Amino acid sequence: MLECYGLTKSYGPNEVLKDVSFSVEEVGCVGFLGANGAGKTTTIRILTGLARPTSGVVKVAGLDVTKEMDQISLVIGYCPQHPAFYQDMTGQEWMHWVGGLFHLEKKIIRSKTEELLKLCRIYEAKDRAIGSYSGGMKQRLAIAQALINSPKVLILDEPVSALDPMGRKDVLTLIERSETRNVDLYVYPYFR
Numbered sequence: 001m002l003e004c005y006g007l008t009k010s011y012g013p014n015e016v017l018k019d020v021s022f023s024v025e026e027v028g029c030v031g032f033l034g035a036n037g038a039g040k041t042t043t044i045r046i047l048t049g050l051a052r053p054t055s056g057v058v059k060v061a062g063l064d065v066t067k068e069m070d071q072i073s074l075v076i077g078y079c080p081q082h083p084a085f086y087q088d089m090t091g092q093e094w095m096h097w098v099g100g101l102f103h104l105e106k107k108i109i110r111s112k113t114e115e116l117l118k119l120c121r122i123y124e125a126k127d128r129a130i131g132s133y134s135g136g137m138k139q140r141l142a143i144a145q146a147l148i149n150s151p152k153v154l155i156l157d158e159p160v161s162a163l164d165p166m167g168r169k170d171v172l173t174l175i176e177r178s179e180t181r182n183v184d185l186y187v188y189p190y191f192r
Helices: 041-046 069-075 091-101 106-119 137-149 165-176 178-180
Strands: 002-011 013-022 028-034 053-062 076-081 154-155 185-191
Touching: 002 041, 013 041, 028 041, 028 178, 041 053, 069 076, 091 106, 091 137, 106 137, 137 154, 137 165
Parallel strands: 028 185, 076 154, 154 185
Antiparallel strands: 002 013, 002 053
């Protein structure tokens, strides 16, 4: 499901990833462990197409990230460490907008929006402006948006790092819930 061979990433003279190689099977959950600055988020950014490798081969679901990003974007879901939203949009409007980016049919967008906002326990706030959401609610919305395209690979970049203990518990419980297990692979970097 994920393959990295000889992955290197440099920003000018600074080499932040050097000859990283790993592969991950089709089903399961994988976490990246490492200290701040170890390259976890850089690797995530490359896997999601937000950054390009300096060298090496990187594949997601058998697709090359440097050549087939259009297809990769259809099989991954991504929840960034610091999600950004249009604050004046409601949660429901946001989900409909994201569903439109994936060219989903309106009927599917409506049903997936309802299903995912309920799963993420923010359905009651669907008509409120996102700017009024708590940090935990925004993280739950980010997870819901990451699932709207029914991805094979769900990539979560430290989804609980900025939350209080109760918000952290809620989001981790959400990730573990059986309803989200239709995803083949979870990628989740851990701070250590």
